[in-house]
Structure formats: structure tokens, C-alpha cells
Amino acid sequence: MRRVVITGMGVVSPVGATLQQFFDTLLAGKSGIRLIQNIDTSQLAIKIAAEIPDYQPRQHFSEKQLDLLDRFSQIAVVAARSALSDAGLEITEPDRDRLGVALGTAYGGCHTLDAGYHDIYAKQAVRVNPFTIPKLMHNAAASQVSMYIGAKGPAFSVTTACASSTHSIGQAFHHIKLGMADIMLAGGSDAPITYGVMRCWEAMRVLATGQGDPAGACRPFSVDREGLVIGEGAGVLVLEELERARRRGAAIYAEVAGYGATSDAGHITHPTTEGPARAMRMALMETGVPIDRVDYINAHGTATKINDVIETRAIKEVFGDRASQLAISSTKSMHGHVMGASGAIELIATVLALKRDVAPPTANYHAPDPECDLNYVPNQPQERPVHVALSNSFAFGGLNAVVAVKKFG
Amino acid sequence: MTVEERVIKVIANAIHVEAAKIKADATFEELGIDSLDGVYIVFGLEEEFNITIPESMAQQIKSVREAVNKLSEVVTAAP
Secondary structure, X not given: OOOEEEEEEEEEEOOEOOHHHHHHHHHOOOOOOEEOOOOOOOOOOOOEXXXXXXXXXXXXXXXXXXXXXXXXXXXHHHHHHHHHXXXXXXXXXXXXXXXXXXXXXXXXXXXXXXXXXXXXXHOOOOOOOOOHHHHHOOOHHHHHHHHHHOOOOOEEEEOOHHHHHHHHHHHHHHHHHOOOOOEEEEEEEEOOOOHHHHHHHHHHOOEOOOOOOHHXXXXXXXXXXXXXXXXXXXXXXXXXXXXXXXXXXXXXXXEEEEEEEEEOOOOOOOOOOHHHHHHHHHHHHHHOOOHHHEEEEEOOOOOOHHHHHHHHHHHHHHHHHHHHHOEEEOOHHHHOEOHHHHHHHHHHHHHHHHHHOEEOOXXXXXXXXXXXXXXXXXXXXXXXXXXXXXXXXXXXXXXXXEEEEEOOO | XXXXXXXXXXXXXXXXXXXXXXXXXXXXXXXXOOHHHHHHHHHHHHHHHOOOOOHHHHHHOOEHHHHHHHHHHHHHHOO
16 A cells, blocks of 8 residues: 655744744744734624734735635645745656645635625625636635646545545545555645624634733633634645655655544534544554554644533543543644644644654643543643654534544654 | 726736836737636726626727727717
8 A cells, every 4th residue: 555654844824934933833832813903803792813924915926816816725825835845846747647736625715705795795886806706716725726836636625614624634645545646735724814704703602702812812621711713824735655755855754644534423513522533543543553652632622612521532532541641732722723724734733743752732721621631731842752643623514534643764 | 087098007907017018009919918817807997987898898809999999989878
């Protein structure tokens, strides 16, 4: 069976747009959550989010290119370019048919949709921007990345809410394993901070308010947690068939060793314990390593009351006695809930944890919840050997995905 | 502003070049305007002149001059 390794990564996130800055910020426990600056919040009850700071579209694209790129596509292209450059990959013509793209997104081009609907409903506009459809479609980011880098292999988008990019990475892994492609650019992007999307999220009553302390708003697993914080960002990983990576002497971050995906078939928002547990087991089964080799889990850890309890139970169910030996952290405490990009950004954090043998912390952890009683790496990173690590994503809709990575060499 | 100046302004805006660089006798092909740009130009003309350009007329506009002529007809005909 063909093996798959990670040879490059690119990130555009609320806590950094280079791998170095991204991981340093996570290790420092520094949050990127702030008062929203990019949209008018005067009519919003929730005024905080994890925005990408200092992102200037014109540094990356011409005006003409920007006419056709929603924000979620822009940041996907930027992350894909930096992943390719990190991998040291020069794409030549014979490679293109074997190079694919798999990107997750939950919201697609919602900035474009928001603006179009505002014109139609609020302004009663006679006409709408003719590029609205090609900008807003959920596959726009995958198509744009494919065009910008000239990838002609399998290319598609995956939309499973908060698990989108974990599913896309898992699928990309299997595409290479099964021989459909040799290299896949896998990950996802989301830019959901629009007035319309924020209003809809407010209505669900699961958002943290962060009053008086935006940076400390997201407190996964802590007894005083009060909900999730919406974020925006993109993460792309270069997945490459092992022999191909070896031939070109590529630096290898880690091996993608397992993928699990299950559905709760339960409730549209209320999760089960067994669905996530089965997804973790399925991913571990594919790795073929015993569970005592697992050292770190990058948790879904949304900081909602229910998720963190259910996830803790699921981890205990899968790992038994090993559960208390694991380092488990939610980096969402710092980069926020990046929705369809979460899985990709969190897998990048997971891979760097494995590469450097250090678990990034769960920031803003104040006090234990009796129902969340594992090692959540509170506030300070923990240096420890990391042989195998999991990245968990559990979506609204009961769709669960887990990717397992293994130290290489 | 004359109709010609307004048409050139719309085209310049749509393809992101300076209006001064667009000659009144240039064809869309010479300006590197593809079909998608064409759609955006028609959208811009509709906005600028507050009119609706039927698809049959849009198809016929392949140069700055043609755009000016068509728009002049429509603008003159308007009450």
C-alpha cells in the first residue's frame, strides 16, 4: 500500500501567517481573538471574533484577480502558495495530472452572498454584480487554487461544517493511498465574519460574549467556559506519496497514518459520545499502532458546555486508562473556531507538535470542570515525546472526522 | 461628461486600467477583454446609464465605438 507524508504546510490565521509565527503564538498561549474590526458591529450583540490581522488582499492579488475572488478563496490561494513553497515543490507539466486539490469550507463565499443579498433585499437594487455566482460557490476556493497552481488531478470541495477540512484531508490521504493522485493540496478555508452570518450565529446562543476581555473569551474545558468564538482562516497541507517525496529529497514533517469518519445519525446539533469515539477508533485502526503510542490529541474543543464534556467522554471510551496519560489541547482557545478551516489549521498545529515534541496549550484555562477531568495542557505548553497524534473535528449535523499523524523516520 | 467619456470610464473601471489608455477606436480584443470582462462592462454600463441592456444588444458590443453608438441611441431615445 502506498504511504503518504506531509511535506509542506501553509497557514493564514488569526495567530499568524507563517508557520513560525503561528506555532510560536500557540506555544505562548496568546489569543488572536479581538473586538471585530472588519465589519460594523453596532447592531451585533456579539462583538468579538478571531480575525486575520493585517491581511492585505492587494499584497497578493491584482485588482482584476480580486474581482473574482471571495475572501475565502483569496486566503485559500495564499495558504496553498505558501504550502507549496514550504514543500520546495516545483510543479512541472508531467506532474500536473497527478496533482490534486481537496479543500473544505463551511460558508463558501458568504461575503459575496451577503453583499448580493444586501443589494437585492435592502437596497432593492435593479442589478447584481455578475460575478456573484462564481465567487460565492463553495467549490470556488478549490477551483481557484487549482487554477493558480495548475493542478489538473482530482479537485473538489468538502462541506461538513466544522469538520470540512478534516474530511478533505482524510479524503486527500486516501486519494494518494489508492493511487488516484501523487500529491494533494489538502485543507480548507473559511471567512464567515459577515453581518449576516454573525447574526445567525448569535441566534443559536452558543457564542462567547467575551465582555471586557475578548482575548480570554474562548475557554475550552475550563469550568467557566461560555461558548465558541467565530474565526476566519485557511490552512493547506501538501500530502505527497512517500516514494515520490523520498526521490526528490523532500523534508518530511510527518506521515498521515489514519483517517476515521462517522455519523451520529442522531440529532442535528446535539452530539453523541459514540459517533466521535468510533471516528477516533477508525483512524487508530488504520494507523495500525497500539493506543499507548498516542501522545497528543488536538481536540475539537469548541468551548461549548456540551462539546467539551462529550469529547472528554469519547476520549475516555476509546483510550481507557491511557486517556489520563494523553496531552489534549484545544488551540481554538487562541485561533477561534475557524469553521471549515479548523481541521486544517489544527492539523498543522498537531503536526508541529509532533515534529517538535511539544504540546501547545489550551489557553484561558481557569479551573477544572468535574466532567472534564483529563490533561488539557492548561495555559503552558508541555514538552514530551509525541509519536502519534490525532486531530479531532466533530461537526454540527453529527458528522465526525479524525486524522492521525505519525512521526516519520 | 460625454457618452464616450462615460463609456470609457466604465470600461476602465471594469478592466482596471487608466481611462487615458483606452482609445475610442479600440476593439475589445485589442484591449484584452474576454467574455467575462464583457459581462462586467455591460453591468457597469447599465449602472452608469441606469438602463437595461438586452442580451441581443450586449452581444453586438465588441468595441469602444460600438458601445458608444449603442449607448447614444438608448440615451437619446430615453424621455
